Amino acid sequence: MIPAAFDYQVAESADHAIxxxxxxxxxxxxxxGGHSLVPMMKFRxxxxxxxxxxxxxxxxRYIRAENGHVAIGALTRHHELENxxxxxxxxxxxxxxxxxxxxxxxxxxxxxxxxLAHSDPASDLPAAVLALGxxxxxxxxxxxxEIAANEFFTGYFESxxxxxxxxxxxxxxxxxxxxxxxxFNRRAQDWAIVGVGVADGGKGVSLVNMGSVPLRATAVExxxxxxxxxxxxxxxxxxxxxxxxDLNADADYRGHLARTLVLRALTxxxxx
Amino acid sequence: xxxxxxxxxxxxxxxxxxxxxxxHHIRDDLGLTGTNVGCDTSSCGACTIHIxxxxxxxCTLLAVQANGADLTTxxxxxxxxxxxxxxxxxxxxxxxxxxxxTPGMVMAATSFLNENADPSEAEVREGLEGNLCRCTGYxxxxxxxLDCASKGA
Ligand SMILES: Cc1cc2nc3c(=O)[nH]c(=O)nc-3n(C[C@H](O)[C@H](O)[C@H](O)COP(=O)(O)OP(=O)(O)OC[C@H]3O[C@@H](n4cnc5c(N)ncnc54)[C@H](O)[C@@H]3O)c2cc1C
Ligand code: FES
Ligand code: FES
Numbered sequence: 561m562i563p564a565a566f567d568y569q570v571a572e573s574a575d576h577a578i579x580x581x582x583x584x585x586x587x588x589x590x591x592x593g594g595h596s597l598v599p600m601m602k603f604r605x606x607x608x609x610x611x612x613x614x615x616x617x618x619x620x621r622y623i624r625a626e627n628g629h630v631a632i633g634a635l636t637r638h639h640e641l642e643n644x645x646x647x648x649x650x651x652x653x654x655x656x657x658x659x660x661x662x663x664x665x666x667x668x669x670x671x672x673x674x675x676l677a678h679s680d681p682a683s684d685l686p687a688a689v690l691a692l693g694x695x696x697x698x699x700x701x702x703x704x705x706e707i708a709a710n711e712f713f714t715g716y717f718e719s720x721x722x723x724x725x726x727x728x729x730x731x732x733x734x735x736x737x738x739x740x741x742x743x744f745n746r747r748a749q750d751w752a753i754v755g756v757g758v759a760d761g762g763k764g765v766s767l768v769n770m771g772s773v774p775l776r777a778t779a780v781e782x783x784x785x786x787x788x789x790x791x792x793x794x795x796x797x798x799x800x801x802x803x804x805x806d807l808n809a810d811a812d813y814r815g816h817l818a819r820t821l822v823l824r825a826l827t828x829x830x831x832x
Numbered sequence: 833x834x835x836x837x838x839x840x841x842x843x844x845x846x847x848x849x850x851x852x853x854x855x856h857h858i859r860d861d862l863g864l865t866g867t868n869v870g871c872d873t874s875s876c877g878a879c880t881i882h883i884x885x886x887x888x889x890x891c892t893l894l895a896v897q898a899n900g901a902d903l904t905t906x907x908x909x910x911x912x913x914x915x916x917x918x919x920x921x922x923x924x925x926x927x928x929x930x931x932x933x934t935p936g937m938v939m940a941a942t943s944f945l946n947e948n949a950d951p952s953e954a955e956v957r958e959g960l961e962g963n964l965c966r967c968t969g970y971x972x973x974x975x976x977x978l979d980c981a982s983k984g985a
Contacts, residue, residue, distance in 0.1 A: 564851070594893060599874055601851075602873075611894075662962065665940065665943075668883075668888055669893070
């Protein structure tokens with residue numbers, strides 16, 4: 561399978577990438593690791609006429625401990641996250657979840673900014689950033705803005721990013737409070753049929769593949785905050801969700817998985 | 833667009849369409865047909881090569897993304913008549929049957945050992961999770977990689 565024809569330009573800086581997005585409009589796409597975009601272009605599910613390669617912006621590849629949070633450049637690859645000493649100390653959950661994405665070859669190329677911008681409800685790292693209460697930094701023609709992770713995802717493969725905006729940084733709070741991530745699948749390398757992220761002793765609980773966007777399990781979070789037991793809170797995991805039905809699982813089974821995995825994740829995170 | 837890609841120590845300058853996949857550039861333009869295409873959908877790893885020393889699936893990259901990079905394909909593993917230790921280990925441990933997955937397996941396995949020189953069996957299995965063997969010869973593939981690791985090569 562070969563993508564439809566397109567023009568290609570290497571961005572020399574984030575400013576340059578944003579200028580090119582402005583110039584070429586809706587028909588243009590940023591290319592980071594290409595490990596979501598290139599497969600979609602091969603299937604011709606995406607047919608941009610201008611591809612802007614931001615994959616060489618090495619100044620956006622960093623993981624830094626800052627005041628109360630870890631700042632991660634948007635072009636940082638999954639492989640760098642899973643091997644990061646900074647994350648081992650300050651945010652072990654993100655390091656662990658990065659190690660569960662795809663396979664090593666995928667992790668050598670895919671980027672944190674790419675997987676967030678792609679906004680696939682089946683992805684692992686967006687759910688982790690969501691549970692952690694992360695912040696996304698987007699740069700556009702008129703400067704940068706900060707977007708809370710739980711306001712970022714708007715629909716299947718859609719986010720609040722404007723067509724001429726680019727993610728430049730992702731921030732996650734430092735902290736090693738009880739966390740866990742459950743990725744349920746049946747074959748090595750597969751995406752989660754359902755996944756669950758628990759951060760900060762149950763203050764953040766997120767769901768993978770339980771709707772059109774990566775979700776916060778708000779009913780679970782509220783029950784826990786109100787003093788419910790892990791078992792009682794987990795029973796609410798599928799509340800308000802509209803999980804998809806596909807070859808792997810129907811919606812009811814996904815609901816069952818969500819309840820089971822939330823309880824498992826809370827227990828592993830030390831929440832009782 | 834003009835790209836300059838170093839493969840197995842030789843720098844090639846070529847004109848490619850931006851939509852040319854790296855695996856097609858390697859096989860069709862440069863004639864290095866050791867790298868196979870299996871699934872063409874990023875799953876099987878038959879097309880695995882090294883980019884700047886790290887394994888990558890060349891069916892999921894554009895040739896233009898590799899402009900300026902240093903690549904190794906299966907053809908670059910042996911030195912003269914001497915097989916690479918990983919190739920030798922696959923040969924001695926019957927790590928291949930039809931051989932279709934083998935170039936990708938060898939490239940993924942060497943990249944994996946670069947990152948984890950002394951892996952457990954479970955780690956080898958996880959390290960190779962992006963590579964499928966249609967002959968299902970996983971047992972001996974894992975044995976080959978462990979053998980290569982134990983020889984410290
Ligand atoms: C075989 C395979 C298995 C996988 N398995 C998993 C898995 O188990 N779990 C999982 O979570 N993911 C999985 N992935 C997806 C992987 O994590 C991708 O790397 C990731 O989704 C996209 O990152 P990228 O850098 O490759 O983005 P790209 O493909 O380059 O871009 C994706 C989208 O985001 C946009 N974009 C990229 N960077 C930015 C930016 N900085 N600002 C704004 N927009 C941007 C692009 O325009 C495009 O629309 C898998 C991928 C493959 C090929
Ligand atoms: S051909 Fe590239 S992963 Fe199968
Ligand atoms: S040896 Fe036949 S596909 Fe692996």
